[in-house]
Amino acid sequence: MARVKPGEAANPAPPTVQRIRVRFAKRGRLRFLSHRDVARSVERAVRRAAIPVAHSHGFSPHPRLSWIGAAPTGSASEAEYLEIGLTRPLDPAALASALDAALPDGLDVLAAVVAAGPPLADLIDASEWRIELRGLQPGELRRAVAALEAADSVVVERVTPSGRRQIDVRKALVRTEVHHRPEGPGEPPPTGPASSSRVEATVCAIMTAVVRQTTPAVRPDDVLGALDVVAGLTPPVPAKATRMAQGLLDDRGRLADPLGPGRVTNRV
């Protein structure tokens, strides 16, 4: 009897005819999704939305979704990127709205364009993070950030699945800024038994940090770790970090939007 090659014989995968790049956000309580959780959710949403996604060939076909450096578990993002291979051409706007409708609230599609030019990975070499530190006086944060900037090298250690890694946060740091916001828009201050008694809800220091992409990537936690190393800064409640942008650094430390080469999206 002929050998059965089920994946290929029974289900020859149609070729990829178009790629669409998508920018999406990971918001609110969904910031606790890991990259694998996000990938799983998007795969299912693609199927529910009946987007004609291309599949890999072979025994166990996988949808052709390419991911770029995911925001860590616990961090929100306004700038995650994904490239979808399609078996028939689609209007990017139609794909964006269909995918957004199929995704759970908190995974929100922000933009989509037909892929063109260099690979997506070549259009991103840095991230801009916004780190919100409730219960911390902005002055205190400002002093710690100044100490970090004054150093040549600040190394923190991170435990990864492959062992302990030394990460030089200072080397990856391109630009920092400290703002303070007594009570901003967005989420209300935390209430409830855990936080209300100890935290002055109105005090909040906010930091913007642009970090260059390194291996391993410098995460918001590493930046906070570095502030602890240089200035003994320990936030009273866990910080909330949001990736605001990714892209190519220009010489003034700004990021070019990877979906529109040359277009600057993050004027600070």
Add this chain to the structure above:
Amino acid sequence: MTGELSTRTTPSVFPALEALLPRVAKPVQYVGGELNAQRADDATWDAVAVRWALLYPDAYEVGLPNQGVQILYEVLNERADALAERAYAVWPDLEALMREHAVPAFTVDGHRPLGAFDVVGVSFATELGYTNLLTALDLAGIPLHAVDRDERHPVVVGGGHAAFNPEPIADFIDVAVLGDGEEVVGDITDVVAAWKAEGRSGGRGELLVRLAATPGCYVPSLYRVSYGVDGAIAEVAPTTPRVPRTVQKRTTVDLDTWPYPKKPLVPMAETVHERASVEIFRGCTRGCRFCQAGMITRPVRERSLQGIGEMVDTAVRASGFDEVGLLSLSSADHSEIAQITKGLADRYHGTNVALSLPSTRVDAFNIDLANEISRNGRRSGLTFAPEGGSERIRRVINKMVSEDDLIRTVSEAFAQGWRQVKLYFMCGLPTEEDDDVVQIAGMAHRVIQAGRAASGRNDVRCTISIGGFVPKPHTPFQWAAQAHPDVIDARLRKLREAVNANRKVGRNVGMRYHEGQPSLVEGLLARGDRRVGAVVERVWREGGRFDGWSEHFSYGRWVAACAAELEPQGVSLEWFTTRERGRDEVLPWDHLDSGLERDWLWDDWQDALDGREQDDCRWTPCFDCGVCPSMGTDIEVGPSGTTLLPITPINTGPRPHADAGDG
């Protein structure tokens, strides 16, 4: 912990929880928000009469796919006067932080404290979840002991298969529900709603008496248990004439009128089953004597071909899952299974939706089914459950599969392109000797040889997976002595030696097994009486959590707790587990009626000891197990006279870019 409970809007504990989540593993499991999850707004919360929290006392990754919870969640949320939210066990890392920061047990939907609900429904798929029940109650600020609760506290209702002997948790639950849950949750809702509308007249005591008068509901506190000098139960008697002497299970007769879940929950986190599930029938009359599920879910009730087709379609559309499991206790036994699999395989041909039949028997017919459902490309492995290694022991357990049948079946499978076969067995069965287990090795060797011959390849695999047998209530083996873990472990060592004795074949055989010790504790909890409650509580107080997980299970803790709590009362861990019971002994669950005649179970137990088989009443005359007459039910099998209705193709996604006109 939660203090005075307000009947008004209960605030979400999420802001407090959120501050803890960055510090725990896999925080996604605590945030809710899954596709098809239902989260009542405050106005609904205030408006409905009865609020249910449905607790699955195991990890989210295990509990989320549970069909029972998903069914009741939808059924309750469809009612105008009720709402239901889900809760799962929290891992010890979060439990510690919740205690430190006074965050109460919560639901993942509204993050409302468990203590604010009217009813906490707990689904027990296995007895090893009992300690997790205590964690949840304690974190919720609900008194552990039912007797200490008052009108401010939820009614704690236990269900699931383990509820057919709830005596070991009788102190901790208010009500145990026997049998199918679809209808009884509505009855409980009605009783609670009426009682609340009457201003909670008569207090909690009155509510419990009314619940005890509801068919299928057992209220342990309204029954008094006395013990004889030999340690066995002397009598179980109602404390009030308002409750029945025995409690009968509930049976949902027409599955087609209960097509749930309609909208499967789609988790963002990884879970044990990444698929949509459609229950194609409930109940099983194969009569495997070890199988509690097959005994307590009789009679067989099939969903119709049309009903299955609609549910599969709804589930795929609503979930985006790429796999649909056709569930039952023995899926190939559906009278219309060939039409189901062919019809669904045709429907989803060329899509990436795959089908699976998780529980199948060993025969050639199943290879045809397997080929049909794997048309979409996945042909990884086939699983069969001979359960016993020798012909003799298979007669004892009434699992009639001959070794020659198995070899013929796997040869066909290997010839058709399958490369791996998984075989499930049990160890520690009644009357078992070493040789019954060692014969598993010979069977596995023959599978490899047959596979090589049929496929012409050397790399075929056979995995044998062996679990320790646990005698369960309401089965013919409810009287049997459980094998001691040392016996099981010794037999498994001999089996491993026998597998490896022939290296040329043995190297293609994988062996997976569970140690005997957790099985013994499961046996204690399965056949225990109310005296075992103190053991559960002591183990929990000493840190016992997640007993179904080997990294958390501590045999020593259970043994010590049994010595401390049972031996002063003249009984012991051994007394409850490795002791054979006599015909006249009052069993802790004798007043709970699964429909099976006690005399029939005893006769079947005697037949087992004599190695006599019992047929299946779907194809042979009724053998008077007792279920149908006592429950007023009948087997509900096809042909259903329905067809798998064609559906509109699902591949109609967003409109194309260039040729938007082709619609």
